[in-house]
Amino acid sequence: MAATDAAPGPGGVRVTARRARTRARLLEAAFGVFAAKGFGRVSIEEVCEAAGYSRGAFYSNFDTLEELFFVLYEERAELIAAQVTGALAARAGDTDVASLVERVTGVLLLERDWLLIKTDFLVAAARDPRTARTLLEHRRRLRELIAERLAEVAAERPLPEVLGGAEGAAHAVIAAYDGVTTQLLLDRDVEHARVWLRQLLLALLSADGPR
Amino acid sequence: MAATDAAPGPGGVRVTARRARTRARLLEAAFGVFAAKGFGRVSIEEVCEAAGYSRGAFYSNFDTLEELFFVLYEERAELIAAQVTGALAARAGDTDVASLVERVTGVLLLERDWLLIKTDFLVAAARDPRTARTLLEHRRRLRELIAERLAEVAAERPLPEVLGGAEGAAHAVIAAYDGVTTQLLLDRDVEHARVWLRQLLLALLSADGPR
DNA sequence: GGCGGCGGATACACCGATGTATCCGATGCG
């Protein structure tokens, strides 16, 4: 499948194997550079150097650094979403809050680098409504995944009514995740963050449990 | 007290009234510019133009744009801290969680612009340990203020033990605040954010209450 | 009211990053 896959892409543009490879390498390298220095402090040149290409390669694949950044974000976000889906799907019949929390926290707080990039993206979205919609949509999907799962759990043992059903509870889970993320960005203690997130989620979700 | 206050400052540098005014105006203008475009997308020139000065004025008062940004942050952070202190001190004898939450949420989620700048600062701190220490110290102070107050509350009606005492509960309050902040940055709905934060805090703090 | 000095304005040189135009080599097809 060398160049035979040079099929017309969605935009009618042929994409050869070679092209796809450089594009992927640029994205991969950009991930590291963005994480290290932050979008806004990174030049096109730096990304190319890290990937082992010249700027010519960049301009052949992207129009602007922002475009690359957005593509990078969406790509990884998709990946995370898949992982969460997996973590939630595992042992689907399990309605124990604790084990659910356990699995989700494991997936959500893995790499600090991703959190750094996600925060850069948040900053961009905070000022540009169009970008914000992308991020909100992504969050909505995660929230729904969680809400569905929590709904099952709630069937066995009711969630705190203060939160407002499975929907509200899912909202709370996201908020807790965001909150812990902030702390992790500052103290760099991934292990502590994971423990703390677990604790926080348990406090939120099983509050009325032992009433 | 016109120019007589041109007393040697802490660094042995005379600071005249005129100088202080321009400095303040630059900071004030910078606040708006940073909030609108984000640190990293702002040039020195832009700040000066917004303030009604030329770049000469800037370089006379600051060495770099980053320095101005940090000064700006610390100045406002101090102000917020004072407001929170005030909100917590009011009706010091009051040990009702709900009214406490009410007062704090009112102070914490006022202007979106401040949240934008604070997030920019977070991004900077996430990559520079030195900056991180500043931010962590600021958070620590807020946390202790809250913890002290929660300790009083806990004397009347115990907090959820899952959180780990007043200290842990204060930690949770900060996390919830950060989480709601993220959402607010995206959807721009301040009123909703305030309601939601209140709900979240109540869920966290009064969970075991009616047991 | 003149004068010294501080604060801010103006002008200039420099640098880094961007975007583009052109060129060359690799890739894959007939």
Place this chain on the structure above:
DNA sequence: CGCATCGGATACATCGGTGTATCCGCCGCC
């Protein structure tokens, strides 16, 4: 195996931002 095309490299023009050196006017004290 030769050729056409695509992808990436190189070279160049340009621009915006920065920092600095110098100048001027206003403020404030004698």
